[in-house]
Amino acid sequence: MNTLTESTAPPADKGKLCPLCSLPQNEVLAELGRWRLARTKTMKGHRERLMLLYREHAKTIDEQSIGEAYLTLHKVGQKFFSHAKQWAIFEPIYATVPEHWHRVASDLDAKADDHDQILKTPRLIVDNEDGTITRVTVG
Ligand SMILES: [Zn+2]
Numbered sequence: 574m575n576t577l578t579e580s581t582a583p584p585a586d587k588g589k590l591c592p593l594c595s596l597p598q599n600e601v602l603a604e605l606g607r608w609r610l611a612r613t614k615t616m617k618g619h620r621e622r623l624m625l626l627y628r629e630h631a632k633t634i635d636e637q638s639i640g641e642a643y644l645t646l647h648k649v650g651q652k653f654f655s656h657a658k659q660w661a662i663f664e665p666i667y668a669t670v671p672e673h674w675h676r677v678a679s680d681l682d683a684k685a686d687d688h689d690q691i692l693k694t695p696r697l698i699v700d701n702e703d704g705t706i707t708r709v710t711v712g
Contacts, residue, residue, distance in 0.1 A: 591630055591670065591672065591673050592670055593626050593630075593670050593673040593675060594630050594673065596609070596611055596626075600612055602623070603649070605625075605645055605649070606645075607627065607628050607638070607641075608625050608626065608627065608628060608641075608642060608645055609625070609626050609627075609628055610623060610624070610625055610649055611623070611624045611625075611626065612624075613679075617679070617685055617686040617687040618682065618684065618685035618686040618687070619679045619680050619682055619685045620656060620657075620680055620682065621653050621654055621656070621657075621660075621679065621680055622677065622678070622679040622680075623646075623649070623650070623653055623677070623678045623679070624675050624676070624677050624678075625642055625645060625646045625649075625675060625676050625678070626673060626674065626675035627642070627673070627674040627675065630672075630673055631673070631674050632671065632672045632673070632674060633674065634674050642674075642676060643662065643676070643697070646662055646676055646678055647662070647699060647706075650662070650699060651699070651701065654678070654680055654699075654701065655701065656680070657680035657681065657682070657701065658701055658702055659680070659681050659698055659699065659700050659701065660678060660679060660680045660681060660698075660699055660701070661678060661679065661681055661691070661696040661697060661698045661699065661709075662676055662678045662696060662697045662699070663676065663677050663678065663679075663691070663694045663695070663696045664694060664695040664696065665677070666694055666695065667690060667694060679691075681698070692711075693711055693712075694711065695709065695710050695711055696708075696709050697709075
């Protein structure tokens with residue numbers, strides 16, 4: 574560790590305290606341009622559970638970037654969730670790190686630990702068999 578570098582870091586660099594900015598390299602699956610694909614720390618009983626995060630520490634990003642993120646996650650998800658008939662990208666209403674933009678995706682195994690929470694979360698369901706994408710709103 575270079576203490577000189579640390580002590581001269583700009584005070585605005587709050588990312589050091591952010592778990593998404595300091596993801597261990599073994600949890601990062603791919604670097605995709607402005608995005609980083611990672612396996613979530615807790616799988617909650619799913620065979621696969623992923624997170625796509627913005628590379629920079631930002632709470633909000635512009636609409637175009639959000640679109641790009643969903644397209645990217647949709648594309649990689651088809652590979653990582655090929656075992657499942659359906660999988661979903663979740664709105665971050667239960668996000669534990671809301672200050673760093675990211676989206677979580679998982680299969681929809683009804684036996685997973687978070688199945689009840691999934692049913693309460695707005696989500697985009699991707700069907701691997703017929704290729705459809707269905708938006709599910711709640712409440
Ligand atoms: Zn961060």
